[in-house]
Amino acid sequence: MFDNLTEKLESVFKTLRGQGQITESNVKQAMRDVKMALLEADVNYKVVKEFLARVQEKALGAQVLTSVTPGQQMVKIIYDELVEILGGDNPPFALEPGRTHVILMLGLQGSGKTTFCGKLAKKLSKEGWKPLLVACDIHRPAAVHQLHVVGEQAGVDVFSLGTDKPAPEIAKAALEYARQHGHNVVIVDTAGRLHIDEVRMDELAAIKEAVKPTFTFLVADAMTGQDAVTSASTFHEKVGIDGVCLTKMDGDARGGAALSIHAMTGKPVKFIGTGEKLEDLQEFFPDRMASRILGMGDVISLVEKAQEHFDEKQAADLARKMRTASFDLEDFLSQMQQIKKMGPLRNLLELLPGVGSALKDVDIPESELKRTEAIILSMTPEERKNPSILDGKRKLRIARGSGTTPQHVNALIQQFEHAKKMMQGVLKLQDRVKAAGADGQGAPSSITGSSLSAKEREKRLQRKLFEKRQRQQQIRRQKQRKKK
Numbered sequence: 065m066f067d068n069l070t071e072k073l074e075s076v077f078k079t080l081r082g083q084g085q086i087t088e089s090n091v092k093q094a095m096r097d098v099k100m101a102l103l104e105a106d107v108n109y110k111v112v113k114e115f116l117a118r119v120q121e122k123a124l125g126a127q128v129l130t131s132v133t134p135g136q137q138m139v140k141i142i143y144d145e146l147v148e149i150l151g152g153d154n155p156p157f158a159l160e161p162g163r164t165h166v167i168l169m170l171g172l173q174g175s176g177k178t179t180f181c182g183k184l185a186k187k188l189s190k191e192g193w194k195p196l197l198v199a200c201d202i203h204r205p206a207a208v209h210q211l212h213v214v215g216e217q218a219g220v221d222v223f224s225l226g227t228d229k230p231a232p233e234i235a236k237a238a239l240e241y242a243r244q245h246g247h248n249v250v251i252v253d254t255a256g257r258l259h260i261d262e263v264r265m266d267e268l269a270a271i272k273e274a275v276k277p278t279f280t281f282l283v284a285d286a287m288t289g290q291d292a293v294t295s296a297s298t299f300h301e302k303v304g305i306d307g308v309c310l311t312k313m314d315g316d317a318r319g320g321a322a323l324s325i326h327a328m329t330g331k332p333v334k335f336i337g338t339g340e341k342l343e344d345l346q347e348f349f350p351d352r353m354a355s356r357i358l359g360m361g362d363v364i365s366l367v368e369k370a371q372e373h374f375d376e377k378q379a380a381d382l383a384r385k386m387r388t389a390s391f392d393l394e395d396f397l398s399q400m401q402q403i404k405k406m407g408p409l410r411n412l413l414e415l416l417p418g419v420g421s422a423l424k425d426v427d428i429p430e431s432e433l434k435r436t437e438a439i440i441l442s443m444t445p446e447e448r449k450n451p452s453i454l455d456g457k458r459k460l461r462i463a464r465g466s467g468t469t470p471q472h473v474n475a476l477i478q479q480f481e482h483a484k485k486m487m488q489g490v491l492k493l494q495d496r497v498k499a500a501g502a503d504g505q506g507a508p509s510s511i512t513g514s515s516l517s518a519k520e521r522e523k524r525l526q527r528k529l530f531e532k533r534q535r536q537q538q539i540r541r542q543k544q545r546k547k548k
Contacts, residue, residue, distance in 0.1 A: 066105070066319040066356060066357045068101075068104065068105060069101055069102070069104075069105040069319060069357060070356070070357055070358070070359050072097070072100070072101035072104070073098065073101055073142070073357065073358060073359070074358075074359050075097070076094050076097045076098055076101070076138075077135050077138060077139055078135075079093075079094070079097075080094055080135040080138050081135035081136075088124060091120060091123045091124055091138075092120075094138060095116050095119065095120050098116065098119070098142070099112060099116055102115070102323070105319055105320050105323065106289040106290060106319075106320025106321070107320045107323045107324050108290060108293060108320070108324040108327070108328055110327075110328070111149060111323065111324050111327040111328065114327070115145055115149055118145055118148075119141055119142055119145050122141045122144075122145075123137070123138060123141055139358060142358065143354050143355070143358055146323075146350075146353075146354035146357060146358070147350045147351050147354045148350075149323060149326060149327045150322065150323065150326060150333070150348075150350035150353055150354055151326045151332040151333060151348070151350040152326075152350060154326075154332040154333075154334075154348070154349070154350050156347060156349070157334055157335070157347055159188075159193070159249065159278070163248070164239070164242055164243055164247070164248050164249070164250065165248065165249050165250070165278040165279075166239065166249075166250045166252065166275045166276065166277040166278055166279075167184070167249065167250070167251045167252070167277060167278060167279045167280075167281065168252045168254065168268075168271065168272055168275065168277040168279070168280040168281070169181055169251065169252060169253055169254060169281055169283055169309075170254055170268060170280065170281070170282045170283065170299055170303065170305065171254075171256055171282055171283035171284060171295075172256055172257055172284070172285075172295060173256035173257060174256070174285065175256065175283045175284055175285045175311060176283060176285065176311035176312060176337060177253065177254075177256055177283040178201075178207065178210050178211055178214055178253055178256075179214060179311075179337075179340075179342075180283045180309055180311055180335075180337060180345075181197055181211065181214065181251050181253045182197070182211075182214035182215065182217060182218040182220075182342050183218075183337065183342050183343075183344070183345040184251060184309075184335070184345065185197055185215070185218045185220045185249075185251055186218040186219070186220070186342045186343070186345075187345055188249050189218065189219065189220055193248055193249045194246055194247050194248050194249065195220050195247065195248075195249040195250070195251055196220065196221050196222075196223055196238065196241070196242045196245075196247035196249070196250050196251070197211055197214070197215045197218075197220055197221070197222045197223070197251050197253060198222075198223045198224070198234065198235060198238040198250055198251065198252045198253060199211045199212070199222065199223070199224035199234070199253055200231040200234050200235050200238075200252050200253060200254050200255070200271060201231075201253060201254060201255040201256065202226075202227040202228075202229070202230070202231050202234070202255065203227070203255045204255065204256075205227050207253075207255070207256075208224050208226065208227065211224070211253050212224070214342075217342055218342050221245075221247065223237075223238040223241055223242075225237060230270075231254065231255070231267055231270070231271055232267070232270040232271045232273070232274040233274075235252050235271045235274050235275045236274045236275060238250060238252070239275050250275070252271065252275065252277070254267075254268060254271060255267070265302045265303060268302075268303045269302070269303055272303060272304070279306045279307065280303065280304060280305050280306050281305065281306065281307050281308065281309050281334060281335075282295065282296055282299045282300075282305045282307075282308050282309070283308075283309045283311060284296060284308055284309070284310055284311070284321065284325075285310075285311055285312055286310040286311060286312050286313045286315075286319070286321045286322065286336070287312050287315055288321070289320045289321055290320060290321070290324065292308075292310070292321040292325070293321055293324045293325055293328050293329070296308050296325050296328070296329045296331065297328060297329050300329050300331060305329075305331055306331065306334075307331055307332050307333065307334035308325050308329075308331060308332070308333050308334065309333070309334055309335040309336070309337070310322055310325075310333055310335075310336045310337065310348075311336075311337035312337060313336040313337060313338050314337075314338045314339050314344070319357070322336070322348075322353070332348070332350075333348040334347070334348055335347055335348055336348050391484055392448055392449045392450070392451070393440050393443065393447075393448040393449070393451055393480060394440075394445075394448045394449065396440070396480050396483070397436075397437065397440045397441070397448070400433060400436055400437060401437070403433075404433055435466070435468060435472065436476055436479075438466040438467065438468065439462060439463075439466045439468060439472065439473055439476050440476070441466070442461075442462045442463075442465035442466040443462055447462075451477055451480065454473070454477065456470070459473045459474065
């Protein structure tokens with residue numbers, strides 16, 4: 065997501081880094097380039113105009129620190145303004161415990177609303193809630209069946225009364241059912257529409273009046289660009305919404321809808337869908353998204369993904385095995401399988417600072433992980449625990465069993481030994497740091513947690529990431545000056 069915009073903004077910053085100071089001339093040129101980048105990303109023209117005016121005012125009025133270059137100063141100014149138009153201090157999505165919550169989902173047909181209901185239900189279920197999906201689309205019989213299928217995939221209950229009763233009546237009955245059966249979150253899937261019409265809007269208003277939702281979210285297709293912004297404005301005007309959930313963000317390289325919605329409607333983007341699987345749902349944080357757009361990655365989201373998919377006990381056992389040199393191919397396979405659960409490798413690497421743009425033309429074969437898994441599964445338990453016993457005959461048998469070649473088996477063994485040495489080195493370094501009493505000032509010492517709160521950890525990581533990037537840029541410039 066945002067690939068094209070990120071690439072163009074990086075080009076603007078690269079040009080500014082070669083300037084000795086910020087002047088009205090180079091700021092205006094940079095603003096012209098940024099304007100083109102934002103318009104090509106399908107950002108609303110009014111939003112672009114106001115954004116550039118604020119950036120230019122700050123850039124020309126800012127006192128540039130001696131330790132910061134014009135390029136770095138501009139990155140900071142644009143970062144702050146991007147955070148602002150993406151939602152600013154958008155509070156994280158949270159439900160108050162001890163009561164039954166209703167989340168009303170609205171949207172046009174084809175926006176991915178029903179699938180999104182399943183994604184949200186699965187997320188809440190993982191967090192310890194007991195969600196209930198409610199089928200209130202009485203205009204399309206297949207929609208009721210679709211929600212039942214999605215509910216089964218998500219592992220949550222679905223309430224429906226067919227298509228004969230009025231939608232507000234179904235929603236009210238579902239709320240009563242939820243209270244009787246211990247469901248504390250009711251997610252109401254309403255009828256999608258090809259266009260916005262008064263009859264359907266009145267129906268939505270009636271459902272909202274009947275169930276008094278905690279949140280009313282509009283689900284919009286990110287790939288429709290400014291049409292999504294128009295829909296959000298109309299739904300908010302007619303029914304009233306608390307936020308927008310953008311689907312298909314993984315297929316939108318421009319990102320104009322995400323950059324325009326808050327500025328045009330005053331309502332924040334709350335969630336984004338990043339794939340077809342029910343697990344492909346991310347909460348939207350303006351500061352993290354601004355960091356991604358500027359090519360600085362999103363380390364916090366990567367850590368959270370790891371915390372979600374890596375078991376704390378398994379991580380502790382792995383560290384112990386690494387220290388005692390008992391890490392084997394069985395453990396290696398377990399790690400590979402956990403990484404696969406986190407999503408496509410490309411998506412994970414894009415969260416690392418400076419890696420996103422480098423991956424633009426690089427093909428990352430996901431089949432490599434499958435091949436590695438097949439080779440290890442073709443080994444006996446004894447061979448996995450002690451790879452040193454693998455001779456030519458054994459390797460040939462493993463290759464035949466996994467549909468690969470002995471060369472592939474040899475390559476895997478080499479990768480395993482290299483990974484083993486590298487991880488042992490990291491653990492030794494971590495032990496030395498702890499022994500010295502410098503435990504990273506509360507930063508996560510492993511993927512399993514941290515002594516800081518999530519908010520404090522997020523601020524600290526963002527600050528360190530920004531400072532590290534600035535230091536690296538300074539070092540590169542000093543080297544270039546020495547060469548000249």
